[in-house]
Amino acid sequence: MIDVKNLCKSFGDNLVLKDLTQHIYPGEKVVIIGPSGSGKSTFLRSLNLLEEPTSGTITFDGVDITDPKTDIDVIRRKMGMVFQHFNLFPNMTIRKNITLAPVRTGLMSQEEADETAMQLLRRVGLAEKADAYPSQLSGGQKQRIAIVRALAMNPKVMLFDEPTSALDPEMVGEVLSVMKELAADGMTMVVVTHEMGFAREVASRVLFMDEGRILEEGTPAEIFGNPRNPRLQDFLSKVL
Amino acid sequence: MEQYEAWKVLMREGNATFFQEFYVKFYQAFLEGDRWIQYFKGVGTTLIVTAAALAIGIVLGVLVAIIRTAHDQQRPGKRNPVLGLVNGVCQVYVTVIRGTPMMVQLLIMGFVIFSSSRNYTMVGALTLGINSGAYVAEIIRGGLMSLDPGQAEAGRSLGLSYVDTMRFIVIPQAFKAILPSLGNEFIVLLKDTSLINVIGGKELVYAAQAIYGRTYEQMYPLIGVACIYLLLVIIFSWLLGKLERRLRQSDRR
Numbered sequence: 001m002i003d004v005k006n007l008c009k010s011f012g013d014n015l016v017l018k019d020l021t022q023h024i025y026p027g028e029k030v031v032i033i034g035p036s037g038s039g040k041s042t043f044l045r046s047l048n049l050l051e052e053p054t055s056g057t058i059t060f061d062g063v064d065i066t067d068p069k070t071d072i073d074v075i076r077r078k079m080g081m082v083f084q085h086f087n088l089f090p091n092m093t094i095r096k097n098i099t100l101a102p103v104r105t106g107l108m109s110q111e112e113a114d115e116t117a118m119q120l121l122r123r124v125g126l127a128e129k130a131d132a133y134p135s136q137l138s139g140g141q142k143q144r145i146a147i148v149r150a151l152a153m154n155p156k157v158m159l160f161d162e163p164t165s166a167l168d169p170e171m172v173g174e175v176l177s178v179m180k181e182l183a184a185d186g187m188t189m190v191v192v193t194h195e196m197g198f199a200r201e202v203a204s205r206v207l208f209m210d211e212g213r214i215l216e217e218g219t220p221a222e223i224f225g226n227p228r229n230p231r232l233q234d235f236l237s238k239v240l
Numbered sequence: 241m242e243q244y245e246a247w248k249v250l251m252r253e254g255n256a257t258f259f260q261e262f263y264v265k266f267y268q269a270f271l272e273g274d275r276w277i278q279y280f281k282g283v284g285t286t287l288i289v290t291a292a293a294l295a296i297g298i299v300l301g302v303l304v305a306i307i308r309t310a311h312d313q314q315r316p317g318k319r320n321p322v323l324g325l326v327n328g329v330c331q332v333y334v335t336v337i338r339g340t341p342m343m344v345q346l347l348i349m350g351f352v353i354f355s356s357s358r359n360y361t362m363v364g365a366l367t368l369g370i371n372s373g374a375y376v377a378e379i380i381r382g383g384l385m386s387l388d389p390g391q392a393e394a395g396r397s398l399g400l401s402y403v404d405t406m407r408f409i410v411i412p413q414a415f416k417a418i419l420p421s422l423g424n425e426f427i428v429l430l431k432d433t434s435l436i437n438v439i440g441g442k443e444l445v446y447a448a449q450a451i452y453g454r455t456y457e458q459m460y461p462l463i464g465v466a467c468i469y470l471l472l473v474i475i476f477s478w479l480l481g482k483l484e485r486r487l488r489q490s491d492r493r
Contacts, residue, residue: 050393077399087394091412100408101398133489146394153398 001026001157001188002047007056009042016042018212020056024157029189031199031220034209035235040192043209044161047190048072048079061156077105080150084162086142088134088149094121095130098149107153120148124178140171144178151182158182160191196239200224208232244272269460275451282447283468289365289433289443294426296369301376304330308377309384330377337374343435345371350439361443364436372429379425383418384410416487423480427473434469444468 002024009017016039024030032040045051047058049065049072057066065075089097098120099113108116121127124144134142143163150158160179164172176198183189183202193199199206199220206223208216208231216229224240227233244267250256251264270276311327314320337345349367350360357363387410395405437446448461455461 048397050397073396073399073401075399076397079397081394081397083390083394083397085388085390087388087390089391089394089409089413091409091416101395101400104404104408105399149398 001028001061002190003057003059004047005057005059007043007046007058008054009039009046009051010054016212017046017053020212020214022207022214024188024190026156026188027186027204029183029202029204030191030207031203031205032190032192032207032209033194033196033199033223033235034207038209039212040209041161044159044190044192047159048076048081050081073105077101077107077153078156080147080153080155080158082143082146082150082158082160082163084165086134086139086146086166088142088146090134093131093133094126094137094145097134097145098152101149102152105153113152116152117148120151121145123181124148138171139167140174143167143171143175147175147178147182157188157190160189160193162192162194164193164195194239196224196236208235210235265457265460268455268457269451269464278447278451279444279464279468282442282444282465283472285361285441285443286430286433286472289361289368289436289441290426290430292362292365293368293372293429293433296366297372297376297425297429300370300373301380304333304373304377305380305384308381312385334374334377337371338378342368342371342432343438346435346439360440361436364433364439364441364443368429368432368436371432372425375425376422379418379421380414382421383414386417387414416484419480419484419487423477426480427476430472430476431469 002022004020004022004024007017007020007022008015020043032044034040042051046053047060049058053066057064059065060075060079063070063075065072088094089100092100095114095117098117099108099110102108102113102116103110107113118127118130121130124147126141126144126148129137129141129145134145137145147158147163163179164175167175172195176195179189179191179198180202189202191198191203201220203220205217206220207214208223208227208229210231216223216227216232223232224236227236244264247256247260247264251261256264270279307323307326307330311323314323346364346367350363354363391409391413392405395409396402400408433441433443434445436443437449440446444465448465451461452458
């Protein structure tokens with residue numbers, strides 16, 4: 001579904017991603033773990049070209065999205081993204097936050113979008129917040145709305161960039177449970193997270209990144225039960 | 241009227257009370273020969289010049305701000321040469337306008353560039369507009385840059401185009417943030433219209449000058465004009481405050 005070949009990314013002289021090659025299959029739940037500054041967020045953000053790769057190619061559903069001639073807006077409509085800091089639009093109500101993109105991109109009429117929004121809001125238990133503004137919500141509620149906003153575009157894959165890192169500990173659970181539900185529904189997901197419990201429970205494959213490389217990958221059982229790379233062993237001993 | 245004539249005689253003889261003198265001078269400054277009409281016309285011109293300069297300033301400012309922001313936000317390695325050139329022009333414009341005094345710009349526009357024009361008021365409005373545009377551009381650019389880049393990223397990640405993201409997400413938020421500075425700039429502009437009388441624009445100060453040129457009494461017309469400016473600015477600030485409160489609706493908790 002997403003095919004990454006020889007992806008390199010540098011900021012100035014600083015090489016952040018070093019020749020990554022990966023394939024993400026439909027229905028997979030890929031969880032990326034690793035220390036800060038290991039390039040996991042940059043890798044995730046490259047997948048929908050929020051970061052422009054320095055070299056290498058990324059192919060999504062057979063389309064080379066790194067080709068300058070590709071209309072990246074069309075590609076991004078099929079890839080939902082959830083950010084660490086939610087990035088809800090504070091100048092709009094929740095309803096408008098969710099319906100803006102589907103309506104403006106011509107995916108749905110306003111009525112259809114409103115209906116989809118209410119359906120999704122009911123699913124995450126926030127239907128009564130439709131007419132509230134983001135500043136009136138808690139962090140956990142904001143992140144659940146952000147997930148709904150991405151889902152409203154009917155994406156084929158969802159990218160999560162440390163979705164629980166900016167939350168109070170007591171709100172982490174409500175966001176993770178929405179993500180688990182999503183995973184159970186068969187959504188293809190790529191998740192950068194520090195929540196090892198989530199990785200263990202939900203991931204179909206775990207990638208361990210450090211210094212711009214994928215040092216080890218495997219099922220959660222392999223990664224957490226029998227880590228081979230010394231860096232991974234060291235990392236797990238600190239976080240578990 | 242008869243009272244004015246009688247008290248004027250008293251004043252000339254040096255026998256007028258304070259109140260009588262005040263009345264005579266006030267009458268001369270504002271009422272004699274329907275002089276208030278001159279002030280009235282002056283205020284009209286001031287408002288027209290402000291409105292015209294405001295329109296020019298906003299159009300120029302938005303244009304320059306968008307060009308400069310778009311130039312700065314280009315993907316590295318994919319720079320558009322045309323945009324680079326236009327950006328250079330914008331930078332020269334902002335530097336020159338901000339680097340020279342308003343008064344000098346007015347004199348150059350009035351007596352050099354448009355020396356054959358008799359429409360002093362509109363030359364003045366044009367100059368003020370061009371001047372204001374440079375400041376407005378920097379204010380808007382600051383507002384666009386101060387916004388969390390995550391907002392634009394969120395918009396683009398949903399598949400919205402650059403233009404839609406700017407239109408629905410970035411600009412409304414930036415506008416709210418820059419409204420106080422923008423209001424400040426407009427107040428400065430309103431007051432700076434008083435400068436156009438140096439090239440012959442017939443605004444409020446021009447009216448005051450014409451009147452004390454005949455009565456040789458400067459205090460009343462000038463203080464009167466100051467009060468009128470103050471009143472205009474107060475009304476304007478009040479309107480601005482209302483707008484700000486309306487835009488803050490989404491901040492309520």
